[in-house]
Amino acid sequence: MSELGNYRPLTYFQLMEISLRELLVEKGVVSEPQIEATVEDMRSRGPERGARVVARAWTDPGYKRRLLADGTAACEELGLDVPALRLIVMENTPEVHNVIVCTLCSCYPRMLLGLPPDWYKSRNYRSRVVREPRAVLAEFGTAIPDHVAIRVHDSTADMRYMVLPMRPAGTEGWNEERLAALVTRDSMIGVALPKAP
Amino acid sequence: MALEARFRPGDRVRVMNAYPLGHVRTPCYIRGHTGVVERLCGSFANPEELAQMRSGLPARPLYRVRFLQAEVWHDYRGRPDDAVEIEIFQHWLEKA
Amino acid sequence: MGGLPAGPVEPSEHEYAEWERRVDALMVLLSGIKGPQKLLTVDELRKNIEALGPEAYDRMSYYERWVTSITQTMLQRGVITTEELARKMREVEERGA
Numbered sequence: 526m527s528e529l530g531n532y533r534p535l536t537y538f539q540l541m542e543i544s545l546r547e548l549l550v551e552k553g554v555v556s557e558p559q560i561e562a563t564v565e566d567m568r569s570r571g572p573e574r575g576a577r578v579v580a581r582a583w584t585d586p587g588y589k590r591r592l593l594a595d596g597t598a599a600c601e602e603l604g605l606d607v608p609a610l611r612l613i614v615m616e617n618t619p620e621v622h623n624v625i626v627c628t629l630c631s632c633y634p635r636m637l638l639g640l641p642p643d644w645y646k647s648r649n650y651r652s653r654v655v656r657e658p659r660a661v662l663a664e665f666g667t668a669i670p671d672h673v674a675i676r677v678h679d680s681t682a683d684m685r686y687m688v689l690p691m692r693p694a695g696t697e698g699w700n701e702e703r704l705a706a707l708v709t710r711d712s713m714i715g716v717a718l719p720k721a722p
Numbered sequence: 723m724a725l726e727a728r729f730r731p732g733d734r735v736r737v738m739n740a741y742p743l744g745h746v747r748t749p750c751y752i753r754g755h756t757g758v759v760e761r762l763c764g765s766f767a768n769p770e771e772l773a774q775m776r777s778g779l780p781a782r783p784l785y786r787v788r789f790l791q792a793e794v795w796h797d798y799r800g801r802p803d804d805a806v807e808i809e810i811f812q813h814w815l816e817k818a
Numbered sequence: 819m820g821g822l823p824a825g826p827v828e829p830s831e832h833e834y835a836e837w838e839r840r841v842d843a844l845m846v847l848l849s850g851i852k853g854p855q856k857l858l859t860v861d862e863l864r865k866n867i868e869a870l871g872p873e874a875y876d877r878m879s880y881y882e883r884w885v886t887s888i889t890q891t892m893l894q895r896g897v898i899t900t901e902e903l904a905r906k907m908r909e910v911e912e913r914g915a
Contacts, residue, residue: 541889548906552897555855564836609851629819630864651820653824653827656820677806682763769861778861
């Protein structure tokens with residue numbers, strides 16, 4: 526598996542990755558096709574999958590109830606495969622805004638939304654959002670009004686979290702596809718609001 | 723066979739104020755603090771034991787506990803009802 | 819590290835390199851999220867990352883920490899030996915990957 530493009534010498538860690546992988550393949554623990562398939566599988570998972578869940582919840586009150594009761598089952602109901610995911614969906618309301626973090630490492634609903642952004646895994650986000658969420662959200666350009674409470678959810682164990690943002694005003698009669706296009710990854714983490722129509 | 727759940731939603735619980743060695747998923751910032759059980763998530767294998775290549779069984783109850791931010795941080799800037807909600811294993815909790 | 823003083827959040831994201839995606843895939847396959855093997859737990863991986871200590875932790879990138887941790891866990895589990903790893907790393911380096 527050589528990289529295309531300009532030659533760059535391997536870093537110590539890239540050397541470790543190649544060596545570990547080749548040893549495990551030689552021992553029959555994993556195979557190269559399996560690794561490639563897993564890479565492609567992860568690449569295929571992205572925020573648009575979560576956006577579909579949100580758009581359905583915005584248009585179907587029964588689905589929204591089921592989503593809040595059992596996030597994983599509700600994803601599977603839409604045909605989204607989410608292996609090993611135990612999802613809890615937190616609903617934003619006019620009184621409460623939710624935001625997700627993993628202060629201990631980088632837990633994220635990756636099987637639904639794909640790989641998390643670097644900043645979510647950063648020391649600064651993980652240290653500060655649990656202690657000063659309003660200031661951190663302001664750095665993302667998100668102002669939470671004084672009358673709205675903020676709840677920070679720290680994924681410390683087996684559950685994973687996603688925010689169900691509020692449906693933007695001015696979207697009456699929109700179909701799910703149009704609504705899903707307003708739902709950003711950052712609004713499902715809780716550091717941003719969905720796009721305006 | 724899982725251990726029996728000792729707490730219910732609405733119970734006030736305090737997080738044990740201990741700092742043992744090993745892999746622990748109870749964040750340092752919440753140890754010694756008191757909150758309210760928001761829900762029982764289910765029973766799961768103990769990550770402290772799984773980290774040491776042991777089974778982590780029997781599974782034990784995992785709770786989501788809600789803490790008021792103003793009580794957790796002495797310098798918290800926000801609303802008095804702002805909260806942080808954390809999953810904590812039963813063996814780290816005592817009735818408050 | 820929740821609550822410790824830290825700087826502003828830089829909304830940085832980078833396009834993951836292929837080697838990083840392969841490290842991620844190894845984690846998924848070895849921990850049994852996908853595929854038939856369950857040779858380690860994410861708990862062991864997390865413990866081994868914590869064991870790096872704060873200086874190494876900050877010096878290394880996210881997937882550098884993960885590849886180190888996965889390798890360390892495979893050594894602890896006896897799936898590979900240090901000698902095998904040393905020989906393989908020399909071999910890879912000499913052939914220029």
